[in-house]
Amino acid sequence: MEGVAEAKDSPLEALGAGALALLLCYWAYQLLTLAQPYIPLDYVNFVTHETGGVLFIFFNQFYFMLGQNVYQNLVPIAFLYYFFRRKDHIACAFCGFWFGESLLQTGNYMKDAQAMLLPITSIWTGDGSGSSNGHDWNYIFSHTGLLPYCTQIGGFFWAIGAICIIGSIGYLLYLSIKSIYPDFTLTVKPGAQNV
Secondary structure, X not given: OOOHHHHOOOHHHHHHHHHHHHHHHHHHHHHHHOOOOOOOHHHHHHHXXXXXXXXXXXXXXXXXXXXXXXXXXXXXXXXXXXHHHOOOHHHHHHHHHHHHHHHHHHHHHHHOOOOOOOOOOOXXXXXXXXXXXXXXXXXXXXXXXXXXXXXXXXXXXXXXXXXXXXXXXXXXXXXXHHHHOOOOOOOOOOOOOOO
16 A cells, blocks of 8 residues: 555554544444444534534425535545645544444434434424434435335444444554554465455
8 A cells, every 4th residue: 555654654644544543443342333323423423413404405305415425424424525626644544434433323313214213303393203204214205105114224224334334443453563564464474265
């Protein structure tokens, strides 16, 4: 991986990457095991979700609700792209985790579209009642005929989010090891048996 060894040659950066990986492991444990996880990064997701509403307020309700959710997931990708261009691999890994966490929460929200049991907090509905007008994915899936499949669709997004989270933590650990041992590589020898 070009630029990784050059960019991460400081022991402090290795320590920082390792410490960040530990924090993200703790958050990942909560996200992947608790029924209704909540980590500090969710405050950022809430703000970006609601900001999407500001950007899409002039569209009809369908695009308004869809726009909020799409924007919430595009913001981490935009930051990931920015840090990728700057070759800041630690920040890229964090943004990958952020994107995965956002997809995980979006998947949970999608899975809840039929039951509508999750508490709804929004600056747009005000009452938090969980009515279909306040539940984005109930409204979106109802108007697209996908409501009966909400748990499968949400599960798919949840799984992609989990993969992003685990991959980002693995990449942070790799960066930390690579900073300490610049010759470290992850290779498979030709002829080795893959299990």
